[in-house]
Amino acid sequence: MATLPGDTIEARIAELEIPFNRYGVDAYGASKAHMRWMFGLFGLLYRHYFSVKVIGIDRVPARGRAMLVGNHSGGIALDAAMVIAACFFEKNPPRLAQSMVEKFINKIPFASLWAGRGGQFTGLPEHAVRLLEDDRLLLVFPEGARGTAKLFTERHSLVDFGTGFVRLALKTKSPIIPFGFLGGGEAMPTVANAYSLGQLLGVPYIPITPYGLPIPLPAMMQVRFGEPLTFAGDGTEDDEVIVGYVDEVKRSIASLIAEGRAPQPALLNSGAPR
């Protein structure tokens, strides 16, 4: 893990290839000042609370447009936070992964503000296209909210993928970097989801854990990036073609999850997610 002298959050933010204006804000509202706080918190979680192992970070392009596509793992968006942290703390120079967040986030005070200032925007095709055309690094979870709703027993499974991300990748000529995320289910062992309570609070559901509260445990996590995938086309292909590409991405992610679950010498007897 990169802990070089002078490896401060501020210095890494300065290395991001993002055109911040004189107020430290980019055209989308991502803010240096807010990112300092965000990565301070993510860094604590990433380095000290969870133990996150990252494999294949070099497969994430150093610059230019790309789409990180992976599975959801854990009842809340810890997976997104740790992938964003991995791209920020492990890549040199760092990159800001910009996730496509659920629409309900924008309605919630402070969550809306911090998501936007942290460079995380509502999952709209318009945002995805614009960010990719600006050569940003997009983070996509094609399982959507159904993915975070997976129970502990389903933690290594994949639910249905949406197909829009492949069309966007084709339209913008962006490579897809698949990743498998493990350990979110152990951190947030969801035994049930309280949908009615969630609706009352303006969120899709509240994950219920054996200890009641949706508070993550200090589990080990893995992010395994796979080889970049590029497909032929311009995004106007028939559904059958697109579904074929989506299946290929899904198979790649499933195989990365399987690799992560396989016994590995370095991880044996270390409590790695199984």
Next chain:
Amino acid sequence: MKVLIVGVSSAIAQLVVDQLLSAGHEVEGIDRRDWKKAPIAVHALDIRKRAAEDVFRKMRPDAVVHMGTVTSLVMPGEERYRINLGGTRTVFEHCRAYDVAHCIFVGRHTYYGAASDSPLFHTEDEPPMALSSFPELADLVAADLYAGSALWRFPELHTTVLRLCYSLGPSGHGTLGTFLRGARIPTLLGFDPLFQFMHEYDAASAIVRSLERRVRGVFNVVGPEPIPLSIIVRETGRRTLPLPEFVFAMALGRFGLPKLPEGALGHIKYPVVADGSAFARATGFEARFDVAQAMSEYRIAFPPPSSS
């Protein structure tokens, strides 16, 4: 070129007049409001009244700039509807009747609406999305769409629909300038939307540029990149007064706050940001002033009340 400006007494229209006169154009205006020491003939008329038609008949303008819509939500809805939609319709009817070659409708970027699920950087082909939560915008949206329909209904009339973002500058006029007038600016706790504005001089220049380049179509007109509301408040020397949404909603119409519909709160909760690249490509328009200059000039002209 003979140019008639409807709604000529507004701050931006006056700047348009200055720039047109400097460029050697002949300009007249129509407005119910007074413009003292106007450098042009201003006809104190309601555009919907018979006498306004006489101005068209006598002047025979080559181009008409329609800036006579109102945004004040304090005005009763029915009256606003009559002015905005009825006035726009009348302008286009007169343009056709008196062989005007070019008509520019100056609308607003708030056409797109502020909603939690609307994208940043609206393009001109996007429909208005927030009418269900903010029906009071309907008259401005209707006027914009009516003007846009002239593009196919009256092909002989060169039509330009401009959706201008907020303006800010030393006149202090406009929605944003008025909103920022006090020392403490009420905001919604937990929200800090991006705001898009341009210096009022640039807003006027964009209108003049549309006239000179005779662009046809619907265009967003924006300045430099958007910035968060909190920065605008800070840079204009004000302080925010963050209020929980339910408190803000209850306070509307009390404690010196205007009595606005609740839907108006969406505009300080969610961003309305438009993509101005099509206009820049069509006209070569570039803002002369950056946001810092616009905010600084506003701050000098309107220092925060406590320090004045």
